Amino acid sequence: MPAKSCDCGPTLAELLLDWPPEKFPELDSATTSLSLRSRDLREQFNAGTPFLSLPREIILEISIMACEPVYEASDPDNFVRSKQLTSPLLLAKICQLWRCLVLHYPRLWNVIFLNLRREPEVYRAQLELLKSWLLRSGELLLSIHLEEMERDPAGWVKNPPVEVFDLLARYSHRWLHVSTFLVRPCWEGLEKLPLPSLTTLAVRPPTVVSSPAELRKAIWRISYAPCLRNAYLVVFDKVAMDIPMHQLTQITMKSCMRQDCLSLLASTPNVVHCALLSIYSRFIYNLHPAVIALPYLSSLTMASLGDISMITRLLDCITTPALSRMRVICGESRGAEPFASIGTFLSRSSCSLRELSFKVTNYRETTEQALIAMLTNMETLEKLELHCKWGGKFEPVFYHLNPARPQHTPQYLPPSRVVLPNLRCFRYKGPMSFEIHHLIKMIDMRYRMSIDREKDLQWDPVGRQGIHNCIARPESFDIEILEMKRDHYYTILCDYADTLERLMEEHDGIVFSFCDEMGDNIPLQNLIPVMDPDGLAEFFT
Template identity: 30%
Template sequence: MLSALAADRARVADIEAQILLLEHSLLELQSEKQLAQERLDSYTYPVLMLPNEIVTEIFVHFLPVYPLYPPLTGPGSPTLLAQICREWRDIALATPALWQAISLSDRYEVPLHLRLCDMWLSRSRCHPLSLGFDEFALSSSQATDALFALIPHRARWQHLHIYALSPSRLDTLQGPMPLLRRLYLSLAKTTDPFAAQVLLRKMPLLRTVALNDAAAERLILPWAQLTSLTMRWLYPRECAPVLQNTLNLVHCELGLVNDDDEGTPDITLPALRSLTLMDHSIPGYLETLIVPALHNLRISHSFLPFGSIDTALASFVSKSSCKLQDLCLTGGRVVSQDPYRKAFPLAKISVDDGKIDVRFGIFHCHF
């Protein structure tokens, strides 16, 4: 009995000694941890030592080159930059250039993106805007909400790309757009035969326009000031009134539909340097164009008579008295380049078996 008590006392004393040692070790570890934490707290990451102006430039170069659109959320988005740390968030929110290109085109994220759109418009402050709007991806109420958010900033619109806009909403675009340089507009089809044309004016900087047939039919634009024009799915007779008023065009792309109308007048485009004719067969249309400054021609085989393509082109070049430098034949018909090299010895000749694609901003528009 006495030996058992002595053994227990000895065991308790031994445990107390171990506890003291552990407590001493714990105090040492806590002290070491505190010193390490103090060193961490005093450490400044090199990137955080950069001047705010340099960090701002890095942020801007992190995004797609304006006017292209970054994603509204996730990788590649300025929203991500604002989530890294407090310092970066402050810099991102103080940099309007990060928030000036906005696209509403993801039908699966529309409610979130509409909320983010308001935030981005506020953060962009007074900067010009590049806006992408795909009504096909929105419900009617969402499209109304999107326009309601964008219209108050009309004076800042610089690049505007609207796809599948309902004709009933076209009137909402009326009003001064003093900064607008590029307008890409696709209208949805309308069954109203009496739909009135809409005049868009007070756009002194507008130079580049791309339209589908419905938009070209409904819009009246300051054609004379344009230098670049793309139109798709128009009859030649519908193109003629527009082209006759675009004497300053430098670049032109036309996707035409054959209506068997032989009354297309000759059209002179004195400043045109680049011409693309695509899609459907329009025999004889090329001969209606007089383009003395033309250097680059990209043309579908369907515009040229089979068996005498090089002769037709030579006649066109002779009539226009232009100096062709670059000729690209498209449309999938395999041909020898030798006749073209002989007819145009100073021009670069190429054949593209694919079809010409038209891309408006981030939207891939099939008019």
């Protein structure tokens, strides 16, 4: 502490001036002794605080794990949707030792998550912080996640953060993953930048833009990026954009015209993972002139804000022989045609689909028969997810999934035909638009018949030899019933308490929960201890 910073400063200064030179060795000795004493006291304190006494190597490993991007379990390769739990700046505040280690270790500074603000003082501080951050990263490859934090994001169009982009451009030779918003004139210099290591590029406009047409006028190109494999494109015009599409193995297109998406897909023969989100069209019948072959595509996600017809029109234009995972998300499903179109697409592709997920807000009209017909031809399917907010009649689906379905139930297929023989994981999230005993019976019979097959028992519950030899052993059933009144819980659980309790005890993979009208989720596991009429009555009152 400087002498002038405390009240006794003048006195200390006078004492030092009057100190005889021959006393300086004595002063040095006293200073050394005090330093040693201070170190001893610090070590004693650290001994009582374990994390302060960790070896340097352990501290650095902890810091690296804390600062690495965290990915969503459902999308483990998507850097765009990743997040950082903490930053090296916070770790540097723990103590002097951690600060010394963190500030001088480049591996903690090569990941940048920055939420830009337009306020002049904040923006200047962020720019200086970014300069220091980049210097501390050494020569490591950079992962950059740039977001905008504004009430009016369109303000970035009028006042673009040119200084930030110019600073990042100086390090373009070290870009590895980049997720950023682009506004004029920031996109104009992309073609001139050296991008030898760029692997992931996500480009989007600010969150809300008053005039999207302004962004579509942007002409931006990347002529040379030999390592580019993953592209995430939001609101773009295919005519104004040029990147090496033939290199891509993963592509996501969002809020784009259908014809532009098809044109880009036609130039991505090596794509393995594809997501088409919020795709729209200005015309109803602007079909692609020829079917696009995507021989390596194994994962396909398609989402539409409206009905499912936009998705089916896209499927009419592609063929995917290697497809194993498919997700469909849409606002509503009308009639049987969408499921028939999806079935035609899968049949045309001759693929062995293993995972299928439907998330439809509203099922309209009669769709269950077409859904069952589509599932019947998916003998390789191992995982099925059905999400519905309202509408739909899933009762026929459940009793057709029962490998020993009773003869008296409505049959869309021959009774001997087993639907989804290889099904291992099933998830349903939606309303109680069915009699629950059909669902419980289906779960019970799939477990019982698969277990009998594995034990090689000759047991035939319904007099049809050989059916039980076709059922794979289930791994999980995850059932979540939405917007259910509590008095309805009581009735259901009282009627099926014994069966539900037995299933939960015998099989770890069953998860059953109810979501009431207030949005509270009640897992069935919480109700097992009170699975008797008196206990349930007390629980629900």
